[in-house]
Amino acid sequence: MACTLTAHSAAHNTALPPCILLPGWSMGSAVFTPLLPLLRTQFQLYVADYQQLPPTLDALADALAQAMQGISQPATLLGWSLGGNLALALAQRQPQRVRQLCLLHTNPSFRVRDDAISPWPCAMAPGVLDNFTRNCTQSPAATLKVFDRLQAQGAADPKAANPAPWRRQGQAWTAADLVQGLAYLDAVDQRPLLAQLPMPQLWLWAEQDALVPASAAAAVARLAPTSSHIKLPGASHFSLASHAQAIATAVMTPPPVSTSAPPLKNKIAQGFSQAASSYNDNARIQRWTAEQLLAQVPPGHAGQLYLDIGCGTGRHSQQLAAKAPVLALDLAEGMVRHAHAHYPALPCAVADAEQLPLPNASVDGIFSSLAVQWCADPAALLREWQRVLRPGGQVWLSTLLTGSLREIHQTFASIDQHQHANHFFTAAAWQQWAAATGLNLRHCSTSDRADHYPDLRSLLLSLKSIGANTVVSAQRPGLLGKHRWQQLVAQFEAWRSSAGLPLSYHIAFFTLVKP
Secondary structure, eight states, rough: OOOEEEOGGGOOOOTEEEEEEOOOOOOOOOOOTTHHHHHHHOEEEEEEEOOSSSSHHHHHHHHHHTTTTTOOOOEEEETHHHHHHHHHHHHOOOOOEEEEEEEEEEOOBBOOOSSSSSOOOOOOOOOOHHHHHHHHHHHHHHHHOOOOOHHEEEETTTTTTTTTTHHHHHHOOOHHHHHHHHHHHHHHOOOTTTTTTOSSSEEEEEESSSSSSSSHHHHHHHTTTTTTTEETTOOOOOTTTHHHHHHHHHHHSOOOOOOOHHHHHHHHHHHHHHHHHHHHHHHHHHHHHHHHHHHTTOOOOTTOOOOTTTOOTTHHHHHHHHTTTTEEEESHHHHHHHHHHHHHTTTTTOOOBBOOOTTTOOOEEEEEEEEEOOOSSSHHHHHHHHHHHHEEEEEEEEEETTTHHHHHHHHHHTTTTSSSOOOOOOOOHOOOHHHHHHHHEEEEEEEEEEEEEESSSHHHHHHHHHHHHOOOSOOOOOOOHHHHHHHHHHHHHOOTTTEEEEEEEEEEEEEEEEO
């Protein structure tokens, strides 16, 4: 197996939240020995070892996910160096498994990138990794000695910064694994990923790191504005022994509440408010989806209360009200005003789906169609819904899945590295979040739909006309120049069918029940 986990918790206390420690290149689980007694009072600890590495880092992340099958709660991932890249890969592929990322001396791109769109100078110079790979192939032992000197370089305490004793305590990496690990470092470029991850990110940098420059902190902070950063004074790349207490304290400190979330929510709300008057005429996929979801809602009775979360213009709230009394809620004030103007008898209010202004166990059903993909923390969202539901209460939910808007993602990716459309989660991720929250899955189905447009300008304007043009990303590109716009139009034509240019939606329908 490419990745194995060994438990190191005191008495295997399963009441504590899990924390998984991921070592870097050429090192095994013994490297975390100085941290274990400091962390085990707060976490159920698991330490990873690697062997027979697969061809890609994503495949190693899948192996890690397989090793985590017996861990029921989302875990804090503490990844050192290459272990941090493995943590990021898992967080991208299975975000529901990750509570927090703690990335120690990790670089989202270990090699310099000189692309004109997004240059990345805070990394190893060209040729360094190539030389490492060539030397490692010829003489692994000599290469590891050079690597150890680099890891300790600049340390205030050179003896504590020497990784060699910790490497000797574990199983040695094979020559093939050493070369494969260097291939991971050479290929990895996780810069576009940082703004997309929903969980907190804590980055720890070594002031004297000769392998991952601490100057990368500012660049990472620009890519992930909600991330937290700590610089370890006097630390070299190997700081697990010399700075164990500082690292443990940082990992055990609860992540700060994001200060960027409210502005982002305001931006999302503003976009939908501005689209209130044009929404019904343009939201064809949204209307079809809501109608399909409404058909799954059974009739209630006068003594019950249903919520419509993300009610929009109120059109489907009014139809839901024919089944049971409804309170319609939306983050966008303009949408709520529109609903109140057109359906005066419909109770409606401005509210955040993740912080409902309702007491515990106060509602019998929650209806939400194509709204939750705008929420920053799906697990927290479902915990909040579980809180307000009465026992036996149900959730009828539709959301967009991975694969939606693929035409935009793939075509824009051919001209720049910016995020031009939002990314979505898998159906499996939503099911795991629901299970972790205590909501039972009663129904799950998916459907693929597409809308068609005569040209690219009409396609993009359609998103704006329904308020769905806000991109949850740290990097927002400026206006496209004439040449790049023409290039984009030409490349989008490859998607054209007899019906026009498509915009695809991969939609999931869930029914969840609170026991």
